[in-house]
Amino acid sequence: MIPAPPIWVLDTECYQNYFLVMLRNIYTKETLSWERFSSGFGSINHHPSMLLDLLRGKRLITFNGNNYDVPLLALAANGNPNETLKRASDDIILNGMKPWNVRDAYGTGELELDHIDLIEVAPGQVGLKVYGGRMHSQKLQDLPIDPSAVITPAQRLELIPYCGNDLETTTDMYFKLKPQIDLREDLSKEYGVDLRSKSDAQIAETVIRKQVESILGHRVYRPDVHPDYTFKYKPPEFIHFATPGMQKALEIIRGATFTLNDKGSVDLPRELESMRIRIGNGLYRMGNGGLHSSESCAAHIASDRVFIKDRDVASYYPSIVLTQGLYPPHMGEAFLSVYKNIVDRRLEAKRAGDKVVADSLKIVINGTFGKLGSKWSVLYSPDLMIQVTVTGQLALLMLIECLELAGFTVISANTDGVVIKGVVDRTEELNAIIAGWEMVSGFETEETPYRALYSKDVNNYIAIKPSGEVKLKGLYAPAGMQKNTTNEICVEAAIEWLVHGTPVEHTVMSCLDPRKFVTIRKVNGGATYDGEYLGKAVRWYYRKDETRSIRYAGNGNKVARSEGAFPLMELPEAVPADVDYLWYIGEAKSILADVGA
Numbered sequence: 001m002i003p004a005p006p007i008w009v010l011d012t013e014c015y016q017n018y019f020l021v022m023l024r025n026i027y028t029k030e031t032l033s034w035e036r037f038s039s040g041f042g043s044i045n046h047h048p049s050m051l052l053d054l055l056r057g058k059r060l061i062t063f064n065g066n067n068y069d070v071p072l073l074a075l076a077a078n079g080n081p082n083e084t085l086k087r088a089s090d091d092i093i094l095n096g097m098k099p100w101n102v103r104d105a106y107g108t109g110e111l112e113l114d115h116i117d118l119i120e121v122a123p124g125q126v127g128l129k130v131y132g133g134r135m136h137s138q139k140l141q142d143l144p145i146d147p148s149a150v151i152t153p154a155q156r157l158e159l160i161p162y163c164g165n166d167l168e169t170t171t172d173m174y175f176k177l178k179p180q181i182d183l184r185e186d187l188s189k190e191y192g193v194d195l196r197s198k199s200d201a202q203i204a205e206t207v208i209r210k211q212v213e214s215i216l217g218h219r220v221y222r223p224d225v226h227p228d229y230t231f232k233y234k235p236p237e238f239i240h241f242a243t244p245g246m247q248k249a250l251e252i253i254r255g256a257t258f259t260l261n262d263k264g265s266v267d268l269p270r271e272l273e274s275m276r277i278r279i280g281n282g283l284y285r286m287g288n289g290g291l292h293s294s295e296s297c298a299a300h301i302a303s304d305r306v307f308i309k310d311r312d313v314a315s316y317y318p319s320i321v322l323t324q325g326l327y328p329p330h331m332g333e334a335f336l337s338v339y340k341n342i343v344d345r346r347l348e349a350k351r352a353g354d355k356v357v358a359d360s361l362k363i364v365i366n367g368t369f370g371k372l373g374s375k376w377s378v379l380y381s382p383d384l385m386i387q388v389t390v391t392g393q394l395a396l397l398m399l400i401e402c403l404e405l406a407g408f409t410v411i412s413a414n415t416d417g418v419v420i421k422g423v424v425d426r427t428e429e430l431n432a433i434i435a436g437w438e439m440v441s442g443f444e445t446e447e448t449p450y451r452a453l454y455s456k457d458v459n460n461y462i463a464i465k466p467s468g469e470v471k472l473k474g475l476y477a478p479a480g481m482q483k484n485t486t487n488e489i490c491v492e493a494a495i496e497w498l499v500h501g502t503p504v505e506h507t508v509m510s511c512l513d514p515r516k517f518v519t520i521r522k523v524n525g526g527a528t529y530d531g532e533y534l535g536k537a538v539r540w541y542y543r544k545d546e547t548r549s550i551r552y553a554g555n556g557n558k559v560a561r562s563e564g565a566f567p568l569m570e571l572p573e574a575v576p577a578d579v580d581y582l583w584y585i586g587e588a589k590s591i592l593a594d595v596g597a
Contacts, residue, residue, distance in 0.1 A: 005059045005114060008032075009170040012069045013163050014089040018151040019082050020159060021051065021073065023058070024167040026174060031164065036082055037156055048079045059114045061174050063128045063166075066117040066197060068092055071102040074111045093147075117197040118170070121177050121184070123482040126522065129537035132169040133520035134481055135176055140569045141165050142526065142535030176481060183360045190360070201374075204367030208338055209378050215334040222378045223330045225264065230257050231383040233390050236324055238440050239398060246401055249277055250394070253286075258386055264375025266382045277397065280404035282413070284397065288373075288386075290415030291393040293458050299596035300411055300421055301452045307424050310448040310463070311434060312417035313396075317369050318343055320388045320395075323442040328372070328381035339368065392416065399437045406433055414458050419450070454498060454595035462595055468499050476591070479520075487542075489516035493588035498597060504588040514575045517541045517584065518568055519561070526553040529567045540565040541576060542583040 006025060013020040021034040034051045037044040051073070062069050071092065075085050088106055091097040102108070122131060132140055144162055145155050174181070184196045187203060191210060195203050213220050235254060241247050256269035268288055276294075277284040283294040302308045313319065320326070322343065327335040346361035371377035372385035396418060400410045403420060408430060412419040422430055438444055448465065455461040460474035472478065472491070479485035493507035511517070518539050521527075527534045528551050538550055538559070543566035550562035564583060568576070 005057055007059045007061060007174070009061045009167045009174065010065065010069060011062065011163050011166045011170065012072055013159050014072060014085050015082070015145075015147070015149060015151045016086040017082055018156060018159070019072070019076060019085050020156075020163055021054070021076070022160070022163045022167060023054065023060070024164070024171065026061070026171050031167075033160070034076075036076070037151070038082065039150075039152060048077050051077050055111070055113060059116065061116050061118065061170060063131075063170050063173065064117065064119045065115060067099060067119075070111060070113065070115065071099050071108070074103070074108040075106055077111065078108055080106070080108075089147075115197070116181065118173050118177060120197055120199040120202060121180050122173065127537065128166060128169055128173075129535060130484070130520065130522050131173055131481065133537050133539050134479060134484060135169075135172045136485070136515045136518075136571060137169045137172045138571050139165050139168075140535060140537055140539055142533070142537070183356070183363060186356055187360045187363070200363045200367035201370035201377075202367070204364045205371045205377055205379055207342075207364050208335065208368060211338040211341075212331050212334045215337065216332070220331060220378055222376065222380050223328070225260070225375065225380065225382065227260055227262070227264075229382075230259050231386075232257060233386055235394060236391060238442075239391070239394050241398060241401055242405060243279075243401060246277070246279070246397065249275065249397075253390065253394070258383070260382060264380070264382070265373055266386055279397070279400050280409065282400065282404070282410050284400070284413060286390070286393050288389060290389060291396050291413055292415075293410070293413040295412055295455050296457045297594060297596045298411070298455045299452070300450075300454075302450060305424055306421065307427065308411070308419065308421050308450040308453055309430075310417060310419045310450060311445040312448070313392075314444045314446050315343070315365070316392055316416035316443070317388050318365050319443050320391050324387070324391065326384055326387055328379060328384055330381075331379075339365075395441050395443065398441075399434070402433050402437060403430075406430075408433075411453065412455065412458055412461070417445070419453060452498070454597055456594045462495060462498060464499055470495055470499065484520040484522075485515070486519050487517065487584060487587055489513075490584055490587040490591060492516065493585070494591040494595075494597075497588075497592065504592075505585050508584045508588060509581050512575060514541075514568075514572055517575060517579055518571075519565070521550075521559060521562075523550070523552060523559055527551065527559055528553050534567055534569060539568050539571070541568050542566070542580045543576070544578045544580040546580070 008023040008025050010023050017038045019036045023032045032054055034046050034054050035044045036046060072085050072089060075088055088102055129140055129142065141162060144158055181196060188195045191207055193206060195206060198206065209220055233253060235250065241250055252271055256271050258269060259267050261267050266288060272286050275286060285292045285294065300308055322340055325336060327333060342361055342364050346358050346365060349357035368379065371379040372381050374380055396413055400413060400418060403410055408420050408422040410418050411421050434445055451464045451466050453461060453463045460476060462476050463471040476491050477483060479488055489508055489511050493504040496502040496507045497504050518541050521538050523536055523538055526536050527538045530548060533553060540550060540562065542564050546564045546566050550559040550565050551557065552559060564580060
């Protein structure tokens with residue numbers, strides 16, 4: 001077996017008289033650099049061949065490298081002066097120039113690199129500094145010198161550690177995303193194409209396109225859908241309702257005309273957008289993304305007599321595609337053949353306990369749907385996207401109607417499932433109703449019993465399972481790559497009270513982890529504190545007797561919820577001694593009130 005090359009993170013800094021390339025080994029922390037610098041005080045002019053030598057034989061990890069760093073590296077390797085690199089940098093950042101446009105405009109070739117760009121692998125598409133905050137990276141630091149500046153020797157010495165800090169954040173990000181990168185490595189080997197720098201949706205598009213083209217024997221291109229294209233939704237035969245209100249709603253949906261906006265996305269027809277569907281005591285709204293119930297500040301607790309059960313449809317959207325035989329018209333049934341094969345292979349892998357294959361194929365299956373609504377994708381099929389999402393919503397409404405007519409209460413519904421409340425003695429009757437719906441629709445559901453469900457609304461809730469394990473959604477979900485950290489200790493204290501009856505004061509004041517007290521916020525245009533510039537990604541905690549707040553650099557307005565906040569751009573090892581415990585205790589109690597507890 002050929003050993004894997006050493007892994008190095010890479011970042012660049014570009015000014016009109018200065019270009020810096022820095023690399024750092026993610027394990028040994030060895031740091032290498034290549035510079036070109038000119039000023040009235042002297043110059044550094046490393047030869048282009050030295051840059052190529054620096055890049056060879058390494059696996060390079062960047063953040064947004066495909067769009068920014070790699071084109072500049074190609075220009076530098078071709079011997080272009082700093083002024084040209086700066087002009088290209090501005091074209092990329094300020095004018096949105098794409099890598100292929102840079103190659104055409106500046107006459108550069110492609111660099112042959114072993115390179116992984118993390119920007120598409122990471123969820124959420126935010127900047128490196130915000131990701132750094134979400135990962136609790138040690139130091140958050142914005143670019144210290146204006147991009148238009150002419151760099152002095154002293155400023156050069158300031159930029160080097162700044163670039164080094166970005167390398168550390170990129171290293172943190174690599175290790176955080178390593179499971180996803182490993183899955184992409186496996187998929188790349190299986191399909192013979194480099195998928196390491198692609199998002200889930202991009203992977204799905206690449207894999208399905210390749211296999212469909214193999215079946216058809218010719219290239220498949222994204223469809224040219226006219227901006228004035230309109231279409232109607234066609235309900236499957238199994239969709240039917242018992243009540244006049246739902247029958248009328250179905251006719252309205254059947255008669256609605258769907259149109260496209262300037263971006264090629266589907267606009268929800270006005271009659272659907274304004275529709276509020278009442279079944280029993282529940283009020284439901286339809287949308288392009290899925291069904292939503294309208295509960296707020298609601299607490300439901302199970303007992304020996306009363307059950308609470310979450311029934312989710314397994315692989316809902318893929319199941320709709322397969323059971324209804326749906327495919328993009330320009331791909332034909334070859335798409336369905338490819339998609340079904342991938343779904344079947346994943347199920348076989350799950351049954352065999354092959355987690356690597358199962359997880360890899362799940363990326364392809366789930367990523368497909370996101371591309372159906374993108375006019376830039378070869379999978380683009382707006383009517384297919386609506387056929388899937390509206391069918392999913394109507395099928396759930398059909399189940400909700402059956403349950404409510406039988407005397408069960410649906411206390412929540414969201415995209416692919418419902419939460420049901422009823423009398424324990426009627427469990428068999430409930431199962432029979434759901435089994436009948438499954439038989440008619442062709443879907444399968446999975447059950448999760450709850451001990452209690454506490455909801456701020458349908459998208460923000462705390463569900464407690466009989467074991468004491470919790471399921472958290474929205475505001476209360478754990479922070480991570482996709483969600484900013486916001487006073488995690490407060491949610492933790494609320495959960496401890498709900499599950500174990502632990503006083504929130506005890507949980508808050510006994511916490512020794514400083515990361516649980518911080519808030520991360522992206523501030524457009526940058527933020528200041530007491531006149532000092534902090535950056536566009538800000539980390540703070542609430543400090544005792546603090547009367548100031550974080551301010552927008554541009555207009556001086558207060559950043560939301562920053563009263564009493566104190567910047568914490570460098571993470572300490574211990575909880576600050578002046579932390580305002582009373583603020584966090586109050587916030588935890590406010591969470592409990594919001595969820596009806």
